[in-house]
Amino acid sequence: MAQIGYSKKVMEHFMNPRNVGTIENPDGHGKVGNPVCGDLMEMYIKVEDDVITDIKFQTFGCGSAIATSSMVTELAKGMHVDEAMKITRNDVASELDGLPPQKMHCSNLAADALHEAIKDYESKKETTERGTKAQREDGRQGKHRS
Amino acid sequence: MERVYLDYVSSKPIDPRVLEFAKRFLEGSCGNPSSLHSVGLEAKHLLEDARAKVAELINGENEKTIIFTGSATEANNLAIKGGALRNMSKGKEVAATAIEHISVLNPMKELQKNGFTLNLIPVDSTGMVDLVKLEEVLTKNTTVTSIMYANNEIGTIEPIKEISKIVHDKGWYLHVDATAAAGYLPVDVQAEGIDMLTLSSNDLYGPQGAGALYVKPGVKLQPVILGGGQESGLRSGTENIFAIAGMGEAARIAKEEMAQESERLKEMRDKLIQALLMIEGAYLTGHPTKRLPHHASFRFDYIEGESILLNMDRHNIQVATGSACSSKTLEPSHVLLAIGLKHEEAHGSTVLTLGRLNKVEEIPTIVKSVKETVERLRKLSPLSSREVI
Structure with a gap:
């Protein structure tokens, strides 16, 4: 039942997490972890012109799971999706003034959840673009036919 | 707030009365209880006073039944490894419940690696040991069965008296880890049929750095730590008199209150x-x-x-x-x-x-x-x- 020491910044984010909640009709949604393992994170993003304009999270997990989720949302907000994809576990941990070694997997999960949300956005975008292109082509064909 | x-x-915080009692050793002589001169004898007196008080808390037959160690973990190791290794001629089986402290389970697992059979006894959803299963798995080869008096994580109190009957009917020694229970429940090693019992100083509001193993007269153990033969040869090394004197006083207060x-x-x-x-x-x-x-x-x-x-x-x-x-x-x-x-x-x-x-x-x-x-x-x-x- 040992407790592990956290930095002040981890505790600050744990007690006052930023961007908590969900987004209705998000442009991207990421979910990683598993309650069986003790960590589950969900990330929601709104994107305009490939820039993350809004981001929300919900987390089931320990102190560092909550703090890293909060930190990753703070880092990613306002960022271009390509840049946000480059956020690593080490970025999250160092922004929090470090994590105990056995807690590093938490920062991994937080970055993973963000990346999953961005991938979801990218794949939706692709579908939409394909859809729009197809529509355009349909339109042209229609025009042609008429 | x-x-x-x-x-x-x-x-637990050290009881101020315990500190007041034990600090005389640090402020005074700091002798070695094995020395025969008067300074050594002062330390020896504190040590034996503590032994008697701890024996009284659990109704041990006499003060010689108490072996002081550095911690409850060490006492558990002495009971399990010492008991199993000393009595190998009787058999090479040990048993414990699945909810024992790791300082019981890990020495048992080490024995298992060295050729002993380890039987883990299941508990029900409330943490009560399965007595039917206990009776099933114990044999005349089971030299040490370790079952805690009460569990530290879920608080469940085990029926030690009933367990003792089964253990003595089927196997040999019953070791009871009473770290979480002593000082809260009236432990009576004689009435409950316990062969070895672990206590912790800190869990009685005593100083950290002392534990004790009650060893019933006649129970054969092999020491885990060898050296100058202190503590009846079962635990070598100069005794931590400050912590032990404190543990004794803590045991006296616990019994009273x-x-x-x-x-x-x-x-x-x-x-x-x-x-x-x-x-x-x-x-x-x-x-x-x-x-x-x-x-x-x-x-x-x-x-x-x-x-x-x-x-x-x-x-x-x-x-x-x-x-x-x-x-x-x-x-x-x-x-x-x-x-x-x-x-x-x-x-x-x-x-x-x-x-x-x-x-x-x-x-x-x-x-x-x-x-x-x-x-x-x-x-x-x-x-x-x-x-x-």
Whole structure:
């Protein structure tokens, strides 16, 4: 039942997490972890012109799971999706003034959840673009036919 | 906010009366009890005084039945390894419940690696040992069976007297780890038929750095630590007289005040359990009635124990958890898994243990803190938003 020491910044984010909640009709949604393992994170993003304009999270997990989720949302907000994809576990941990070694997997999960949300956005975008292109082509064909 | 310490199962503050008693050694002679001169004899006197007081707490036959060690962990190692290795001619089997402390389970696993058979006895969902299974697995080759008096994580008290009958009917020695129970329950090694019993100084409000193993007259052990032959040859090394003298005084106070103090804590415990079970998705872990008088342990749906601990610490209330996230291995507590909790359930564990400094007036503060903590963490949790809180 040992407790592990956290930095002040981890505790600050744990007690006052930023961007908590969900987004209705998000442009991207990421979910990683598993309650069986003790960590589950969900990330929601709104994107305009490939820039993350809004981001929300919900987390089931320990102190560092909550703090890293909060930190990753703070880092990613306002960022271009390509840049946000480059956020690593080490970025999250160092922004929090470090994590105990056995807690590093938490920062991994937080970055993973963000990346999953961005991938979801990218794949939706692709579908939409394909859809729009197809529509355009349909339109042209229609025009042609008429 | 004033501190409300609720982690007496992990560590207890030293009783000021104990400190007053034991500090005479540090301020005075600091002799070695093995020396024959007068300074050595002063230390020897403190050591033997402590031995008698500890023997009295558990109704040992005489003071010689008490072997002082450096910790309860060391006492458990001595009982298990010392008992199994010394009695190998009788057989190479050992047994323990699945909810023993790791300082019992790990020496047993080491024996297993060295050719011993280890039988782990299951417990039911309240943590009560399965007596039928116990009777089934024990044989004349089982030299040491280790069953704790009461569990530190879920508070369940085991039926030691019944267990003793089975152990002595089927196997050889019964070792009882009474670290969590001594000082709260009237342990009687003779009436309960115990061959070896582990005690911890710190768990009796004594100084850290001392433990003791009661060894019934006639029980044969092999030392784990070899050297100058202190403690009847069973634990070499100069005794930690300050800690041991303190442990003795702590045992004396515990014996004197136990009945009244346990009654006081039990009332507080019941109030706490009643109030916290009103929270939706809160469950008691361990036995509802056969539990340590100061022990209230729970699990909460949708949230994780380390978060609960950290959040309550911000209210200046200190609790414990058996959640994986607070352990070095990131595995949930083996005790919670042994009582049949699923991993995701074990993660929500919170243990509140009361002690001498707690007052009944603190109950509303504690209840408020738990409620606020559960509410806040559930708002953060993706699990609770999907289901009705």
